Amino acid sequence: MTTRPRYREESSFKIHGGCGLMGICDESGELMSGEDAILAMAVQHDRGNGLGGGFAGYGIYPEFADHFCFHMMYHDLRAKEETEAYFDQHFLLDLAEPMPTRPVKGITDAPLLWRYFMQPYPNKLEESEMSGEDYVVRAVMSINASIDGAFVASSGKNMGAFKGVGYPEEIGHYFRLEEYEGHTWTGHNRFPTNTPGWWGGAHPFALLDWTIVHNGEISSYGINSRYLEQFGYKCTLGTDTEVAAYLFDLLLRRHKLPLSLACKALASPLWDEIDRMPKDEQDVMRSLRAVYGPGMLNGPFAIVLGFNGGMVALNDRIKLRPLVAARKGTKIMVASEESAIRAVMAEPDLVWTPKAGEPVIARVKGMDWPIHGDLHLPPSEISCAVTGTEQSCDSVEVNA
Amino acid sequence: MAQTKYKTEPIEGYLHVAPEVRVEGDITVINSNAVYYKELNEVIREVVAGGAKHLRIENVNGQRYIGTGLAGKDVKIEVHGTAGNDMTMFMDGPTIEVFGNAQDGVGNTMNAGRVIVHGDAGDVLGYGMRGGRVYIKGDVGYRVGIHMKAYESLVPIMVVGGKARDFFGEYMAGGMLVLLGMNTQFAEQPLVGSFLGSGMHGGTIYIRGTVESWQCGKEVGIAEANEADMAELTPVLADYCEAQGMDLEEVLAEPFIKLTPFSHRPYGKLYAPM
Amino acid sequence: MPTSFIQPEFKVKIDYDKCHKCGRCVQQCGWGVYSFNERPIPDDSKCRACHRCVTYCPAHCITIEKNTLAYRENDNWSPDARKAVWRQAETGGVLLTSMGNPKPYQRIFDHLVLDACQVTNPSIDPLREPMELRTFLGSKPDSVQVESDGNGGFKLAEGEGMHNNVKLDTPIIFSPMSYGSVSLNVHKSLAMAATRLGTLMNTGEGGLHADLYPYQDNVIVQVASGRFGVNPDYLNRGAAIEIKIGQGAKPGIGGHLPGEKINKEVSGTRMIPQGTDAISPAPHHDIYSIEDLRQLIYALKEASGYKPVGVKIAAVHNVAAIASGIVRAGADYVYLDGFKGGTGAAPQVIRDHIGIPIEIAIAVVDQRLRDEGIRNNASIIAAGSIRSSADVAKAIALGADVVAIGSASLMALGCHLCQSCHTGSCSWGITTQKPELTRRIDPEWGAEQLVNLVHAWSHEVQEILGALGVNAVESLRGSRERLRSIGLDEQTCKILGVKPAGM
Numbered sequence A: 001m002t003t004r005p006r007y008r009e010e011s012s013f014k015i016h017g018g019c020g021l022m023g024i025c026d027e028s029g030e031l032m033s034g035e036d037a038i039l040a041m042a043v044q045h046d047r048g049n050g051l052g053g054g055f056a057g058y059g060i061y062p063e064f065a066d067h068f069c070f071h072m073m074y075h076d077l078r079a080k081e082e083t084e085a086y087f088d089q090h091f092l093l094d095l096a097e098p099m100p101t102r103p104v105k106g107i108t109d110a111p112l113l114w115r116y117f118m119q120p121y122p123n124k125l126e127e128s129e130m131s132g133e134d135y136v137v138r139a140v141m142s143i144n145a146s147i148d149g150a151f152v153a154s155s156g157k158n159m160g161a162f163k164g165v166g167y168p169e170e171i172g173h174y175f176r177l178e179e180y181e182g183h184t185w186t187g188h189n190r191f192p193t194n195t196p197g198w199w200g201g202a203h204p205f206a207l208l209d210w211t212i213v214h215n216g217e218i219s220s221y222g223i224n225s226r227y228l229e230q231f232g233y234k235c236t237l238g239t240d241t242e243v244a245a246y247l248f249d250l251l252l253r254r255h256k257l258p259l260s261l262a263c264k265a266l267a268s269p270l271w272d273e274i275d276r277m278p279k280d281e282q283d284v285m286r287s288l289r290a291v292y293g294p295g296m297l298n299g300p301f302a303i304v305l306g307f308n309g310g311m312v313a314l315n316d317r318i319k320l321r322p323l324v325a326a327r328k329g330t331k332i333m334v335a336s337e338e339s340a341i342r343a344v345m346a347e348p349d350l351v352w353t354p355k356a357g358e359p360v361i362a363r364v365k366g367m368d369w370p371i372h373g374d375l376h377l378p379p380s381e382i383s384c385a386v387t388g389t390e391q392s393c394d395s396v397e398v399n400a
Numbered sequence B: 001m002a003q004t005k006y007k008t009e010p011i012e013g014y015l016h017v018a019p020e021v022r023v024e025g026d027i028t029v030i031n032s033n034a035v036y037y038k039e040l041n042e043v044i045r046e047v048v049a050g051g052a053k054h055l056r057i058e059n060v061n062g063q064r065y066i067g068t069g070l071a072g073k074d075v076k077i078e079v080h081g082t083a084g085n086d087m088t089m090f091m092d093g094p095t096i097e098v099f100g101n102a103q104d105g106v107g108n109t110m111n112a113g114r115v116i117v118h119g120d121a122g123d124v125l126g127y128g129m130r131g132g133r134v135y136i137k138g139d140v141g142y143r144v145g146i147h148m149k150a151y152e153s154l155v156p157i158m159v160v161g162g163k164a165r166d167f168f169g170e171y172m173a174g175g176m177l178v179l180l181g182m183n184t185q186f187a188e189q190p191l192v193g194s195f196l197g198s199g200m201h202g203g204t205i206y207i208r209g210t211v212e213s214w215q216c217g218k219e220v221g222i223a224e225a226n227e228a229d230m231a232e233l234t235p236v237l238a239d240y241c242e243a244q245g246m247d248l249e250e251v252l253a254e255p256f257i258k259l260t261p262f263s264h265r266p267y268g269k270l271y272a273p274m
Numbered sequence C: 001m002p003t004s005f006i007q008p009e010f011k012v013k014i015d016y017d018k019c020h021k022c023g024r025c026v027q028q029c030g031w032g033v034y035s036f037n038e039r040p041i042p043d044d045s046k047c048r049a050c051h052r053c054v055t056y057c058p059a060h061c062i063t064i065e066k067n068t069l070a071y072r073e074n075d076n077w078s079p080d081a082r083k084a085v086w087r088q089a090e091t092g093g094v095l096l097t098s099m100g101n102p103k104p105y106q107r108i109f110d111h112l113v114l115d116a117c118q119v120t121n122p123s124i125d126p127l128r129e130p131m132e133l134r135t136f137l138g139s140k141p142d143s144v145q146v147e148s149d150g151n152g153g154f155k156l157a158e159g160e161g162m163h164n165n166v167k168l169d170t171p172i173i174f175s176p177m178s179y180g181s182v183s184l185n186v187h188k189s190l191a192m193a194a195t196r197l198g199t200l201m202n203t204g205e206g207g208l209h210a211d212l213y214p215y216q217d218n219v220i221v222q223v224a225s226g227r228f229g230v231n232p233d234y235l236n237r238g239a240a241i242e243i244k245i246g247q248g249a250k251p252g253i254g255g256h257l258p259g260e261k262i263n264k265e266v267s268g269t270r271m272i273p274q275g276t277d278a279i280s281p282a283p284h285h286d287i288y289s290i291e292d293l294r295q296l297i298y299a300l301k302e303a304s305g306y307k308p309v310g311v312k313i314a315a316v317h318n319v320a321a322i323a324s325g326i327v328r329a330g331a332d333y334v335y336l337d338g339f340k341g342g343t344g345a346a347p348q349v350i351r352d353h354i355g356i357p358i359e360i361a362i363a364v365v366d367q368r369l370r371d372e373g374i375r376n377n378a379s380i381i382a383a384g385s386i387r388s389s390a391d392v393a394k395a396i397a398l399g400a401d402v403v404a405i406g407s408a409s410l411m412a413l414g415c416h417l418c419q420s421c422h423t424g425s426c427s428w429g430i431t432t433q434k435p436e437l438t439r440r441i442d443p444e445w446g447a448e449q450l451v452n453l454v455h456a457w458s459h460e461v462q463e464i465l466g467a468l469g470v471n472a473v474e475s476l477r478g479s480r481e482r483l484r485s486i487g488l489d490e491q492t493c494k495i496l497g498v499k500p501a502g503m
């Protein structure tokens, strides 16, 4: 790549693709190595085409549980220097180190990968009159937008996203995920039909501690993105994943819908079904559909939303993408294929195909909701943070 | 998957190696542990071409296309593990018995043969199936028996021992689809989801128990199975029970209903030629 | 001097060899084209090409041709322009006409194409899979607030959720057409059809005849500047109330139903004396500004127990700002009527030269309401020449919640678009009050024709949704990403929010 990549380069067209995914969570909070996640994705190798793979792990940095961990991708040293200068100014840095990787055949063109464990400077934070989360989002936004060649892959506490161009098992191996232990893991295998082949574009899609992996194609993208724009979000990436992420943000954080209802709004039951519900439930569902109709994700999809405290897997309303779930003891696992589950979970207690639009929810015992921490920023700043545009994002054209 | 844990090599779901093959009596045993589907299926085709009649494939987990396109009426294949997507697609003759669950797409456009799954199976089973029998022991997912069709002497039959989700028998054009609702892990859920037989314009669906009319597609008529129906159904159930080790009497202890389409041309009136 | 410079537009030709001499044409023609002297003798100058005689002639021996009379070529002075001058010189009058703008303006709908799914996402089979058209007309909150129901579930928090919306089984409703401009049998046909379809008809400004009371749950009652037939009972009968500010065919112009049309029944429904002219002033004289509109909206809500109140306006240049004002004034829906919308009678100069296309109006209003964060507060109804299910789908993709059909619904009842409604002699018995003509429409038959049309279009919209890979109409609504333009200029594309094909 000759020019320095910025995330928004992905935005010039709507990106199509299919994929495979997995998620596993031990509700007891017990930790598992990343190896299982890799294996689960390796078994689903044929669901991707080697143009994107990635993982998110939660609970992986217990020794820095109170620190925001930035996983950084740099195109070159200058980007790194500029970013580190920025960090120096805004954060109390406890550890900066290259991401541990190992050479893997097939993984080429890797950017410089670094991670930083930091906390906002207390006085700067106070001056800013923001919460720690808001402060971090601002930082993510500034870096993605104003430092060419730098991209924040994840920025949450006690978690991290590991992703790149390659098959997921290669990416997982490259990042030495078997050396990490987490209570929740999600994984993704990408089959883009067109791709700029850029590391930042792989899944999971992450901000603070929440991540999304997604399989399918949302046919209602056009209205979903226009709906989000109404609330100030800017869908500049042109990906379904981005739309899904902002919709969760809107429904869960801003409209404070319970998770189960947010899922019902995004993968609504059919009217026939609603008409048969008891009155109170019917009233809720009618309102949900009428009010959030433009946000309904229509078309085939399976999604896993990961957060510090668990995960939610959700299928479209008439189940056009595969999703299998299993439970063994306190572990809940979902994947696109049962073989992925069998590969890592010998003799599960229960294996089932979740119903269309019915979320599979795993919550780690004793961990707090909500998933966004103490976030108050307006949506344009949240979306800018992810997409790498600053205040000027109003002028970013989807079809520049 | 009983696979050694790699530290220095990438973890691979499947390896591009030939599976190990051994002969035990008249059974050819293939150990598919972590073998990529391509190499596995190549060996299956090879040994069948070499005259093997009874195969046992061990340690299957998600390998796709087992038995796909395979011919040979007297070939019998045991699959131990979780059969991958599109098992027995286009199959024309063999018997495949799965000791475990099967994933999506079993019996896709199958022509002839027998598939016996001693477990659950996924979505879109028997899509466009034209002949042969598929016997699933447990629960199945969405769009099962979709567009099954009959042609001359080819009459496909699928029996599901557990429960089914939405769109069971969608677009059905021929053959027989049977749902028992017995071997299920979803005791509290309905026998079958919505859009049962939606777009059905041929064939017969038998269900042990009852369904609400709202569950059915608008093209479907519901009736109690009469004597003639039971005479048609009972031999199929007997064969199924034998294959699945179930008690026929217990299966027959509950009454069946029969779903048939109102018309072979449900949409004749929908179009207005210009 | 000749009585007129204007030559007949059409020639009525009868093949007398085939003619049965039955006289049916004489009896069928509402305009008195035929006299009978052993055989029917047409007077070409009266013919309006409504095809009533042609349709009913048992011998199929009548044909209507264009008068091919040559005019000296002049691109600037078309024959129509010349005729208009002659007519006005002869009469000194404002040219009166009816139905929608026939001028060859660009038809934007015909320059928009829809998308379909291939491989990366599946199309859906609309016949066998659910394909939902249900639409709610009215104001929705921005979010849904719930509270625990005490058994692990949720119920709506007190006073929250969607209220006072009208449920429609299809996003196609019937446009307002008043009793008076159309016959009672037409009104009954529309009301019965709306009830069977689970959709709405609209009284227009002429009140609600008692014969329509059984269908009142599927009726929008209109309040226009003439306030004909408006009383508390009327307001309480409708499913929704509509304030008519303007009409696409004649923005800024009032209405005038001549006294001859005010027979006993019309008089009773409009609550005005028989034989007097029914005059609708150009503006509502209690609305000179937006805050007055708000006052009227809330007066209607108060009087009706808070039924949805919508506002119908003609699509004019500033439509986005006006619509925003209407929504902020508390309207539950905005009805946009494009400049090709029909009318029972309008000055030709107004019909043909005022207003903007509905496609543009939908696009700018939908966008403005979104930009202001008030799109959920009101539904958008779009009308003004919706000619097919394709137009329905495109209007919805541009951002309309619902479309209203007027001309198309009259065509379902036989209208041949002869643009002569203002004469009050419609041969098809539609826009007339003459009993010998109005009885030509049997409401039962009329309802069936209308139900057929809307069913067919609804099915076609479902086919389109299926091709788009979505199974609910809300996923098409405003999804301009699924539209592309062919042959529209860049500026228009930008206004429409639609990319050119290939992008």
Ligand code: SF4
Binding pocket: C014, C018, C019, C020, C021, C022, C023, C024, C025, C026, C040, C053, C056, C057, C058, C059, C060, C061, C062
């Ligand atoms: S209706 Fe036809 S057949 Fe009868 S008189 Fe007229 S032209 Fe002749």
Ligand code: SF4
Binding pocket: C050, C098, C099, C410, C414, C415, C416, C417, C418, C419, C420, C421, C422, C425, C426, C427, C428, C429, C430, C431
């Ligand atoms: S309603 Fe009657 S008069 Fe008016 S255009 Fe149609 S046919 Fe002609």
